[in-house]
Amino acid sequence: MFEMTRLHGATVQHDGATCFSLWAPDADTVAVKLGDGSVHTMHHQASGWYSARVNCGPGTTYRFLINGQLSVPDPASRYQPQGVDGPSCVLDPDAFAWQFNEWKGRPWHETVIYELHPGACGGFAGIQAKLPELVDLGITAIELMPVNECPGKHNWGYDGVFPFAPQSSCGTPDDLRRLIDAAHGYGLMVFMDVVYNHFGPHGNYLGEYAKSFFRDDIHTPWGPAIDFRNSQVCDFFCENALMWVLDYRIDGLRLDAVHAISEMDFLTNLAKRVRSAVPDGRHVHLMLENENNQASLLAEGFDAQWNDDGHHALHVLLTGEHESYYQDFAADTTIKLARCLKEGFIYQGETTRKGASRGEPSGHLPPTAFILFLQNHDQIGNRAFGDRLITLADHRGVRAALGLVLLCPMIPMLFMGEEWGCEQPFLFFTDHNEELGRAVREGRRNEFSDFAAFADEMIRQRIPDPNSHSTFVTSVPDRAGGNQTLQDDWLAYYRSLLRLRHAHIVPRLPGTLSDGTTIPGEKAVSACWRLGDGSRLRIDLNLSENPVVVAAPDPGSKIIHDYRASLSKDPTILPGYSSRAILDQAT
CATH class of the missing domain: 2.60.40.10 (Immunoglobulins)
Known part of the structure; x- marks a missing residue:
């Protein structure tokens, strides 16, 4: 090293x-x-x-x-x-005495991400015990929500004030190293979600003796912006990134909400420093969350971005929701999904509901530059009641959409518990002192005042108190209280799709390009890709109740996935709530 x-x-x-x-x-x-x-x-x-x-x-x-x-x-x-x-x-x-010193990571195209909350999974030791299950599922990378020290014994993860210190209630720094070392022994990568755009509301004293750490002219939702014009500030966070990669042997970093960082030079510099710090042959991956859809960053040292556009389009099609940021996806949603599958981002400079231009052209990027998902911590935890997708949508629609998410050439990501059909909420939770806890509770409830369902103050009072211990306990996935047969059925479905991905898609991913999309009907898309070995992958998806007409599979092609498509004896008819993946192998 x-x-x-x-x-x-x-x-x-x-x-x-x-x-x-x-x-x-x-x-x-x-x-x-x-x-x-x-x-x-x-x-x-x-x-x-x-x-x-x-x-x-x-x-x-x-x-x-x-x-x-x-x-x-x-x-x-x-x-x-x-x-x-x-x-x-x-x-x-x-x-620390590492056991798997020959580990070099895995290539990006092999990545299947499983996002989890360390505290909700029993701390570092609890995650380590879960590794064999994740390997059997088909996961190749676990992504830890932020582990930096936060106030109290449990926190959603984004109130950290010590970026270099793993959360003590989850275990010691060496416990975290043991988890990472064990994961490598199973062939699993470990990614870390890092927060470089703000500090939490309690425990940060930098403003007392290093005022120039922050800007007084730019404010974020969390307070004054961090001043990345200052070289000492940049070094602080770059050193943090290098610590995870070198001292903890982390395989990748996911940078949270970089749209709240005003200096893009910091991001490109961080990527360069990380790339230059690791030896040749070692795989280290850098991922972004970026509402600004800056495709240019994905050509400057970053491997991929969370594709919120893709999630939002699928969510609208599955649930019919159209408030808040879903407003930007409520019109022409099927067309938007088709654009996502063909070009990556949906918003590539178009005007949003707020009247601002958002995004940059992304059609030149490979599909693997985008991470696609149906659920993640944001899209569940930012809801008032932490609703999981399967409590909001028809299960047939969710299963059909999974055929797309887990088999398309974008990088798939799951959120803890979804693989067995977890219906428990994942709520926003904290463990602050009484005064700060009261402010967080009221602020949380006021966030939803613009939603029609929460216009009434009495209804907003039902939103769970983030600072209540029960809110955290409710958010811990627990299979014991559910329908075991149904859970096993979900698990088998996820496992079967991921086995198909590893067998048929992953080996052919390098060099993949879009081969176009068509829209056979409302809520239905047929997307094609030319895989790296010359094979052609086509995925037909129908999220409506009504059947649609699609092109017949080409002679000699192989149907590798069929969710309800075979309900029709006519191969040109795709039934409602169905998906099909067709592989035409290169000769």
């Missing part, structure tokens, strides 16, 4: 001492106070840096003392054993 240069935080030296570094340009003095009570002056360096070399090693707890008064944890702490308000702890990331 390549060695990592660590600028921020506590770094154990070869002789056993520790070097402490803090960027505090607004501080007059900085000291490091160890758990034994000793205080060590930190020396002022250029550009607002303070540093000290202290004879202490791994396991030492410490805090920084700003101007002799303000005692704060290390913003680059690698471990917060007592939570966000406790002291930081010195760690030696090189001390």
Whole structure:
């Protein structure tokens, strides 16, 4: 493995001492106070840096003392054993004994992602116990929702204030390494969801001694924007990305909501630094969530983007919902889905309901530059009651759509529990102090005041309290309380589709290009791709109740997937709520 240069935080030296570094340009003095009570002056360096070399090693707890008064944890702490308000702890990331040192990752086209919430899956050890099931399902990568230290014992994941420190309630940093090492032993990649666009509302003190970490002219939904014009700020987050890739051997990063980052140069620089830090032959993948649909970023070091456009079109077709962001997909939805399957993004510069232009042309990108899904943490957890898709849509429609999502050349992603038909909600949950918890609860309920179903204040009061422990418990997937036969049926369906993908689609994915789409009827699409080996894949999808007329399969082609299509004896008739995948292999 390549060695990592660590600028921020506590770094154990070869002789056993520790070097402490803090960027505090607004501080007059900085000291490091160890758990034994000793205080060590930190020396002022250029550009607002303070540093000290202290004879202490791994396991030492410490805090920084700003101007002799303000005692704060290390913003680059690698471990917060007592939570966000406790002291930081010195760690030696090189001390872990990895078992699978020959692991190089897997090529991107082999990726099938399973997104999960670490806390809801029993922490790092609980996820590790689940790995054999995921391998059997056909998953090749698990994506961890953010694990950075958040206030309290459980959190949705996006209130982190220590990007370098894994959530202590999920396990120790070495527990996380054991999970990653075990996953590699099973042939599974591990992706990390990282949040570089904001800090959580409690436990972040950077504004007290490094005001230039934030901008005062740009505000995000979470407060002042992070100022990526500042090189020290860029280094902080780039170092974080490199820590996950080098110290934890993470196989990929998913960057949350990069549309809230005003400096795109930061993103391209991060990608370059990650790419240059790993040895040749090792696969590391970088993914984006980006409402701006900036296709240009997918040609500058990033492998793929979550295709929210595709999800929204499918969701509207399956549920009929049309409020909030679904308004942009409520008209000509079938045409929009066809464009997604042919060109990637639906919005490629068109005007949205808000009157703004959104997106860039994406038809030149390969299908594998887009991650497609029917469910994820956002699309469930951002709903007032955390509704799963199968509680909103006809199950036949969901199964038909899965034939498209899991077999098309885009990269598929599942959300924890959907593979066995989980109907439990996945809610927005927190564990804040009473005052902050009250503010979060009221803010959460007010978010839905513009929805017709929640116009009445009394109805909004029924929205679960994010800070209630029961809200978290309700969000933990549990097969014990459901219909076992129905769960097994869903599981078998997902497993069969993923086996088809690995057998017929994955080996042919490199070099795949769209071969066009047609619209045989309302809520029905027929999409074709020319696979890398010259084979032709066609997927027919009908999400309406009514049959539609489609082209007959070409002579010599093979139907590899048939959900209800065989209900019609005529191969040109696609019944309602059905899907079919046809492979015409190259000769």
